[in-house]
Amino acid sequence: MRVGYLGPTGTHSHVAAKQFKQMLRQHNTADSVALFPMATFTQLLHDVEAQAIELACVPIENALEGSVNEVIDNLALYRDELAIVGDFVIPIRHALIRTVSARDGIQFIHSHPHVWNQCRQTIYDLLGHDVTYISTSSSAEAIRALNAQDASHAALGTLEAAEHHGLDIVMEDCSAHNKNATRFLLIAHKDTNPLADWAIDTLPRKTSYCFAFREDEAGILIKGLK
Known part of the structure; x- marks a missing residue:
């Protein structure tokens, strides 16, 4: 199983990808996992869409900095091909x-x-x-x-x-906030999700929505949720 992350070695994305590999090891499925550094989030998600790699481990939201827009934009772009198959939160230390x-x-x-x-x-x-x-x-x-x-x-x-x-x-930790954390997503192609059987048995289920509107106005998200 090929898992891509935003490189180089030692990024927080690399730390998250290694944590994901450890999660798989606990379920005896980590022997075939190989981690691959990528230059950009766009490249990562394009390679999953093209089925050049099986999974991407990408950040979606940081407690202090907010959403990772490049990831959200690409998930919207490939919404018919890609699926979120897992998520987890890691503490961030600088x-x-x-x-x-x-x-x-x-x-x-x-x-x-x-x-x-x-x-x-x-x-x-x-x-x-x-x-x-x-x-x-x-x-x-x-x-x-x-x-x-x-x-x-x-x-x-x-x-x-x-x-x-x-x-x-x-x-060891210079962050001015002691609750700094980032939520990471695991992204797979809908046709070739390598975690399909494992995730159903081991992970709670969530549904994520992505909204796009022609015009901006007050309360527009509430209207979409209705």
Whole structure:
């Protein structure tokens, strides 16, 4: 079973995909699961629609940042071909990572803008307001690049990414909110859902709706639900 996630190694999507694999292992179905990193959510869901992979593990909503619009747009685009076959929530922790474990001398913080927004106040409290933020395409990419930087640079990202690149942890969780979490979906093609039998027996059932309206107006969602 081929399961795609938003790469590279060490992203929160990778952490979620590994957790899903562990769920399968508990039901003795994980031996044939292979995880594949992808560049974008659009590529992930296109590959499921084209049946190049069997499943995609994608985030749909973060407790702090809200909906993941790229995922929602593609689910609407492929609504006749794709199905949500599972979901689960994982807590989100953003570690402060560096080539050395001490916090003294940090002048630059690299990470994705969403991660920075969730950790900015903690970083300022810890390091002061003179620290300079540098935006990156992903937190995993920020961590990967640390080995090419001097010790004045640090990054925000997952503990898994730090371990993968042999880096040190300055602080395990810099999120300013202790209830940060993301809900992930498992997406399969309707014709080739590899979890069809397993999911019916082990997962509670849910129904998700996607609404599109010609015009926006107050109360339009309530009208749709009626």
